[in-house]
Amino acid sequence: MAHAGLTADRLTQAAADLADEVGFENVTVSALARHFGVKDASLYSHIRNAQDLRVRLAVLALAELADQVAESIAGRSGKDALVAFANAYRRYAHEHPGRYSATQMALDPDIAADSAAGKHSEMTRAILRGYDLWEPDQTDAIRLLHSTFHGYVSLERAGAFHSHPRGVEASWLRTLDALDSLLRAWPLG
């Protein structure tokens, strides 16, 4: 067991898989060390501490999410693009619950700037090119869209929608219709 071939990247990848299995809050240095068959202390050559590991995981997840969303909206525009964006976002959250939780960490502004967080805004802004929106309404709309998508999947996962028989899927589709019609009619009061 001389060399397990650990690197910060391999640790982060494994941590991401672990997060999806056991939940983001259960990603520990110990569990990760067990997974590689090494002692806890060995990981501290590659990561500064447990928080550092979580931040790396968050940055990884943000980049993955941005990639998947970018792929899904390529070649689409208008409502098509909006729906593709939203579905890609929601699908990622469902398929990678631990990774998605990681994206919700509060990151240092500098780290956040380096990460894919900016790419998210850019892509949302690209969506809005299909609608007749200009600053500052564009930023307001981006924030509204992001809030609604995040809020929906977040509440969905927390079980907040289970108390009513109305299908979660049906409400989701209806929500996308509503957002589309909202954006088209934006020049409000």
Next chain:
Amino acid sequence: MAHAGLTADRLTQAAADLADEVGFENVTVSALARHFGVKDASLYSHIRNAQDLRVRLAVLALAELADQVAESIAGRSGKDALVAFANAYRRYAHEHPGRYSATQMALDPDIAADSAAGKHSEMTRAILRGYDLWEPDQTDAIRLLHSTFHGYVSLERAGAFHSHPRGVEASWLRTLDALDSLLRAWPLG
């Protein structure tokens, strides 16, 4: 130090204050015991375990939030009520960050049913009486509103809106305008 007068309720209250001070994820049995000047083990006569404590905290916060929202919308209707609801919701999240985090815990369905979670839906439903909405659109709209409110304050707290100069307050007001106009025009496609 014979009797510190501990009860489950006093522990929950103190845990809520602690959460607002140091963050929900840092509410530990140990820290709570320290606050009362007793040993960790003493708390286990009043709470089953750490998770139980967090659930009690969540139920407390949900009830408080429901109360404050209920008070704020009393006597209002239409957009007035919508704005009052949203502002009360957001204000609670800002003033009680730890408590608000607690409200986002995934609760057992039975516990959630017993808690104030139902009151939230009822109140949101009351808001919609000012608009011309019936099932199942009503439920869809409730979910949309709840998602947007939660998503907004959640992203706001995570610092997701800091990267752009547009004021967070201005976007919030604009978001409320947008939701009001959306609800008035709901009968969509």
Next chain:
DNA sequence: AGGCTTACCTAGAGGTCCTAGGCAAATTAT
């Protein structure tokens, strides 16, 4: 081959969670 770096180790301190079992004060029963 000698020196340096890398990758992992042991040892150990300190924190959190939680159980088992105990004692003494407060409450209730007689």
Next chain:
DNA sequence: ATAATTTGCCTAGGACCTCTAGGTAAGCCT
């Protein structure tokens, strides 16, 4: 008023997690 019971907090200790200090052994470089 005293006895029985319950309540409230205790000590002791195991299990797990975080992280530091210091060490060894393997691989790389000249």
